[in-house]
Amino acid sequence: MTIKSTLTGAAIAAALLSTSAAAEVLFWSTQAKPVEEAQAMREQVLSGFAGEVDYQPNDGGPWITRLNAELEAGSGSIGVLGALHGDFSAMDPENLVDLDDLGVSAASDTFNSLAMLGTDNMQYIPWMQASYIMAANREALPYLPDGADINALTYDQLIAWAANVHEATGEPRFGFPAGPNGLKHRFFQGYLYPSYTDGVVRTFASEAAVGAWEAFRELWAHTNPGSTNFSFMQEQLLNGDAWIVFDHTSRLAQAFNDRPDDFVAFPAPAGPTGRGFMPVIAGVAIPATAPDMDEARALVEHMLLPETQIATLRATNFFPVVDVELPDDLPPSVQAAGAAVATMSASPDANPGLLPAGLGDKGGEFNRVFVDTFERIILAGQPIEAVLEDQKETLMRIMEETGAPCWAPDAPSEGACPVE
Amino acid sequence: MTAETTDVAEVGANTRKAGQYVYIAAVVLLCAWVIVPLYFLLINTLSSPEAVNSYPKPFIPEFDLGSLTFFANFAGILTALKNSILVAALTMVMSIAIGAPAGYALSRFEFRGKELFRLLILLTRAFPLPLLALPLAVMFIRVGIDDTIFGLALVHTTLAIPFAVLITFSLFSGIPIELEEAAWTLGCNRLTAFQKVILPLVLPGITASAIFAFVISWNEVFAAAVLTIENRTLTAFLLQNLDTSPLHLKFAGGFILVVPALIFIFAVRKYLFAMWGIANR
Numbered sequence: 146m147t148i149k150s151t152l153t154g155a156a157i158a159a160a161l162l163s164t165s166a167a168a169e170v171l172f173w174s175t176q177a178k179p180v181e182e183a184q185a186m187r188e189q190v191l192s193g194f195a196g197e198v199d200y201q202p203n204d205g206g207p208w209i210t211r212l213n214a215e216l217e218a219g220s221g222s223i224g225v226l227g228a229l230h231g232d233f234s235a236m237d238p239e240n241l242v243d244l245d246d247l248g249v250s251a252a253s254d255t256f257n258s259l260a261m262l263g264t265d266n267m268q269y270i271p272w273m274q275a276s277y278i279m280a281a282n283r284e285a286l287p288y289l290p291d292g293a294d295i296n297a298l299t300y301d302q303l304i305a306w307a308a309n310v311h312e313a314t315g316e317p318r319f320g321f322p323a324g325p326n327g328l329k330h331r332f333f334q335g336y337l338y339p340s341y342t343d344g345v346v347r348t349f350a351s352e353a354a355v356g357a358w359e360a361f362r363e364l365w366a367h368t369n370p371g372s373t374n375f376s377f378m379q380e381q382l383l384n385g386d387a388w389i390v391f392d393h394t395s396r397l398a399q400a401f402n403d404r405p406d407d408f409v410a411f412p413a414p415a416g417p418t419g420r421g422f423m424p425v426i427a428g429v430a431i432p433a434t435a436p437d438m439d440e441a442r443a444l445v446e447h448m449l450l451p452e453t454q455i456a457t458l459r460a461t462n463f464f465p466v467v468d469v470e471l472p473d474d475l476p477p478s479v480q481a482a483g484a485a486v487a488t489m490s491a492s493p494d495a496n497p498g499l500l501p502a503g504l505g506d507k508g509g510e511f512n513r514v515f516v517d518t519f520e521r522i523i524l525a526g527q528p529i530e531a532v533l534e535d536q537k538e539t540l541m542r543i544m545e546e547t548g549a550p551c552w553a554p555d556a557p558s559e560g561a562c563p564v565e
Numbered sequence: 566m567t568a569e570t571t572d573v574a575e576v577g578a579n580t581r582k583a584g585q586y587v588y589i590a591a592v593v594l595l596c597a598w599v600i601v602p603l604y605f606l607l608i609n610t611l612s613s614p615e616a617v618n619s620y621p622k623p624f625i626p627e628f629d630l631g632s633l634t635f636f637a638n639f640a641g642i643l644t645a646l647k648n649s650i651l652v653a654a655l656t657m658v659m660s661i662a663i664g665a666p667a668g669y670a671l672s673r674f675e676f677r678g679k680e681l682f683r684l685l686i687l688l689t690r691a692f693p694l695p696l697l698a699l700p701l702a703v704m705f706i707r708v709g710i711d712d713t714i715f716g717l718a719l720v721h722t723t724l725a726i727p728f729a730v731l732i733t734f735s736l737f738s739g740i741p742i743e744l745e746e747a748a749w750t751l752g753c754n755r756l757t758a759f760q761k762v763i764l765p766l767v768l769p770g771i772t773a774s775a776i777f778a779f780v781i782s783w784n785e786v787f788a789a790a791v792l793t794i795e796n797r798t799l800t801a802f803l804l805q806n807l808d809t810s811p812l813h814l815k816f817a818g819g820f821i822l823v824v825p826a827l828i829f830i831f832a833v834r835k836y837l838f839a840m841w842g843i844a845n846r
Contacts, residue, residue: 171794179810180639180803180818187640199795204805206695207790214702214791222712222794326808380812383618399811403614 169197170440173212174227176273176427177461178202185460193456194447196440205232212432216240221434224441226269230426233269234262235506241268242431247442249449251466256426259502269428272448273463275394276424277331278485279303280378280401280410285310285318285388296488298414300340300360303389307367310388319368320387324376328393329519330512335423336391337361339498340416344555346562349540350533357416358522358529365523373524382408393425394486395462398478405477412489419496421554422489426500427463496554503549514540540564606823609816617813632817645802646825648714649783652798655718656725656782657775663722664729665771669759671730672737686727694724698791705792712794720788725778732777736770737763772836776829783826799825 177186183202191198203211208228215221226233226241233241243266250257251271262268281295288309289295293302307319323329334345341357342348369375369387381387382400390397391413400408413422429448435441447453454465455472462478464486465471471483490497504511514536521532541564551562609617610633611626636642670676671683701720702711710716740763748758789801799822807818 178806180806180814181635181810183806184635184639201794201797202806203790207698207787207801207805210695210698211702211791211794214699214706217699218703218706220706377809380618384620 168437169199170224170437170444171222172198172200172225172227172444173208173223174200174202175205175208175229175232176202176227176463178204182461186457190448190453190456190460193453194444196443198444208232209235215434216432219434220436221432222436223432224435224437225444226430226432227272228269228427228430230259230428230500230502231508233260233428233430234502234504235508236262238262238264238268240433242433242435242438243267244270244431244442244445247446249446249467252468253466255499256466259426259500260428263503269430270445270449271466272427272429273454273457273461274424274426274466275463276422276486276489277328277336277391277393277413278397278410278482278489279389279391279413280382280397280408280481281390282382282385282388283407283409286409288313295409295411297492298411300364300414300416303414304360304364304367307364307389311367317367317369318386318388319364320375320378320381320390321365321368321372322375322378322390322392322396323372323519324374326376328376328396330515331393331423331425332391333515333519334501334512335498336413336421337416339421339423339496339554340414340418343418343496345498345501346540346544346551347555347558347565349564350537351565353417354533355529358518358533360416362523362529394478394482397482398462398476401478401481402476405481408481410481410485412485412492415492415494418554419494420489420492421496421498423498423500425463426466498554499552501549502552504543504547507543507547510543511540514543537564603823603827606816606820609813610820612813612816614811614813617816632813633820635814636817636821641797641802642799642821645797645799648793648796649799650825651714652718652721652789653779653782655714656721657778659718659722660725660729660778661771661775664726664774665733667726667730668733668735669737671734673742683731686730689723690727694785694787698788701788702791711792712796714793714796717789717792717796717798718782720792721782721785722778724785725781728777728781729774732770732774733767736767740766769836772833776833779829780826 172191174186177183177200183200186202187198187200191200209232212221212223212226215223241262245267247267247270249270250267251260253271256271256274257267260267260269260271279298285306286295288306290302290305290309293306298306307317310319311317321327321329321332337357337360338345338348338354341360342351342353344351348354369381371381371386375381375387377396378387378390378392379397379400382390382397383403397410401410413420415421429445431438431441431445448457449467451465451467451469454467454469458464458471458479459476462476462482464483475483489495501508501511517539518532518536521527521536522529544561544564548561550560551558555562605622608623608626611628611630612623613627613629613631616623616627616629667686671679705711705716710719744762745758748762749755753761784800785798786800786804789798790805793801803818803822807815810818
C-alpha cells in the first residue's frame with residue numbers, strides 16, 4: 146500500500162468513526178412501529194415540539210437490549226422511552242427517572258397508579274390508551290341471529306351468528322388473531338375469562354372456565370382455520386377471509402380507513418359474568434442515562450398536551466389519556482373504534498379488567514400459559530379439565546415466584562394471587 | 566441388420582430428447598423458483614393497496630407508484646441506504662483482508678492447533694446475536710465506537726469471517742503447491758509468486774466470499790438495530806417496522822430491501838460465473 150492510499154484509508158476511517166453531535170432527543174419506542182404510523186409520529190405529532198426529536202420505533206428485543214446496554218455502560222443516547230405498561234413493568238424502576246414533579250398525569254387514577262410500578266412515584270407517564278373490539282363486514286349483518294343487538298351481543302349470539310354465516314356461505318368466516326404476532330392471549334385474559342368466570346387467575350381452572358373454553362371451542366368450529374396465521378385482522382377484513390373478527394383497535398384501523406362504509410365496529414360480547422374487556426396502556430418514561438434531562442422532560446410534557454394527544458390519536462389510533470375535546474373530523478377508524486369502546490365501557494353489564502400487573506419480567510410466561518392452554522385445548526383437541534389442571538401448576542408457580550397480588554376482575558388478595 | 570441399427574439410433578435419439586425435456590423442465594423450474602416470488606414482489610409493489618388486498622392477484626402490474634412514493638418521502642431512508650452500503654462494503658473489505666490470509670495459512674502451512682483453529686472460527690457463528698448484542702453494545706459505548714459504521718462493520722466482519730476463511734481455504738487447497746514452487750524456481754519470492762500466480766487463479770473465489778460477506782452484512786438486523794441509532798442501516802431502519810405495516814407497504818419495503826442486493830449481485834455475477842468455469846459468457 147502506498148503512503149497516499151494509507152492516508153486516504155485513514156481519512157475514510159476517521160469519517161466513518163465520527164459521530165454527528167446530536168442535539169436531538171432520541172425517542173426510543175416500541176409503539177407506532179408500522180411505517181405509516183412512524184411517519185405520522187414524526188411529521189404530525191413531534192413536529193410541534195420546540196426541540197428536535199429523533200423518533201425511532203423498534204422491536205421489543207432491540208429496544209430493551211439497547212436500553213440495558215446504555216444503563217449498564219452508564220451513559221446513553223436515549224432521551225425518552227415510549228412503550229406499553231408491560232414493557233415498563235418488566236424493568237427495574239430504579240432505572241427510570243421519577244416523574245412526579247412534572248405535574249402531568251392521566252385523567253384515570255387507575256392508570257396513574259399502574260404507572261408507579263409498585264413504587265410511590267410515577268415511573269412513567271401514561272401516554273395513550275387503546276382496547277380490543279369486534280368488527281364485522283356489513284355483508285355478515287343479515288345473518289345476525291333473531292333478536293340480537295349488535296351493540297349488546299352475548300357469546301352465545303356471537304357463536305350463532307358465526308354459525309349462520311358459516312352455513313350460508315359455506316365457509317367459516319369468524320377471524321381470530323391466533324398468528325405468531327397475534328394478540329390472542331389478551332382475548333383470553335381480558336375478555337373470555339372475565340366474561341365467563343369473573344376472574345383471570347383465581348378462576349383459571351374453575352368449572353366456569355371449563356364452560357368458557359367449551360364456548361370458545363364451539364366458536365372455533367366456525368373460525369377460519371387460517372386464523373393461526375392471522376395477526377392483524379384488518380388484512381383479513383379487507384381481503385374477505387374473515388367477516389367477523391376480534392382485535393386491537395389499531396390493528397383494525399386500516400380496514401375502516403380504507404373502506405369505511407364496508408365495516409362496522411362493535412363491543413366485545415358478554416358472557417354469564419358480564420361484558421369483560423381490557424384497556425391497553427402505553428407510557429412515556431425517561432431512563433436514568435438520558436443525555437439531556439431537561440429536553441427529555443420537555444418532550445414528555447409535550448406528549449401529554451391535549452393537541453399532541455389528538456395528533457397522536459390520528460397518527461396511531463391510540464386514544465388520549467387526558468381529558469380532551471375530540472374534534473369531529475377524525476379518521477373513520479377512530480370514530481368507529483371510539484364509539485365501540487364507549488358503548489362497551491358504558492354498557493350496564495360492563496366488567497372491565499386490568500392489565501396483568503406485578504409480574505415483572507414474568508409477563509411473557511404468564512401470557513404463555515394462556516397461549517399454551519389455547520393451543521392444547523383448541524388446536525390439539527385435548528380434554529379441557531386435564532389441560533386446565535396441568536397449566537394451573539405453571540400459573541401458580543409464576544404467581545408465587547412474583548408474589549403479584551390479584552388485579553380486577555379477580556377479588557383482591559393478601560400476597561400472591563392464588564389460583565383456586 | 567440395418568433396420569436394427571436405425572431402431573437403436575431412434576431409441577437413442579428419443580432418450581436424448583426425453584433427457585433434454587427433463588433438463589429444460591428442471592431449468593425452468595429452478596428459474597421459476599427464484600423469479601416467481603420476485604415477480605410477485607414487483608407486481609405488488611407497483612399495485613394500489615386495493616389490488617394488493619384483492620384476490621386473485623393480477624399478473625400484470627398496474628404501475629401504481631403510491632407505495633414507492635411513500636418510501637421516497639420516508640424520512641431518513643436515503644441515509645439508511647448509504648449506511649447499509651458503507652457497512653456492507655467495509656465488511657467485505659475487512660473480512661477478505663482478514664479471512665483470505667487465514668485461509669491461505671490453513672491450506673499451506675502445518676502448525677499446532679490447526680484443527681482447533683478451524684473449529685474456533687466456526688464457533689463465532691455458534692452464539693446468537695441477541696445474546697451477544699448486550700455485552701457488545703456496552704463495550705462499544707465505553708470504547709466510543711458505538712453508533713458508528715466502523716463499529717457495526719466490525720460485528721458483521723466477525724459474522725462473515727468463517728465463510729471467508731473456509732471458502733478461501735478450499736480455494737487455496739485446490740491450487741497445487743507445485744505451481745507456486747515453479748514460480749519460486751523462476752525467480753519469484755513467496756509474495757510475488759502469490760501475487761503473480763495464485764491471486765489471478767483465486768480472484769473469482771475471493772469475489773464469491775466477498776459477496777457472501779456483503780449479503781451477510783446487508784441482511785443483518787439485530788446488531789444493527791442495537792448498535793446504531795443515528796447511523797442506521799436500511800435493514801435496521803425498515804425491516805423491524807415492516808412486519809406490522811399494511812400489506813402493500815410490506816411489499817414495497819421488501820422490494821426496496823431486495824433491489825440493491827440484487828443489483829450488487831448482478832454487477833459482480835461475472836466473477837461468480839468465472840468461479841464455476843463459464844467465464845464471461
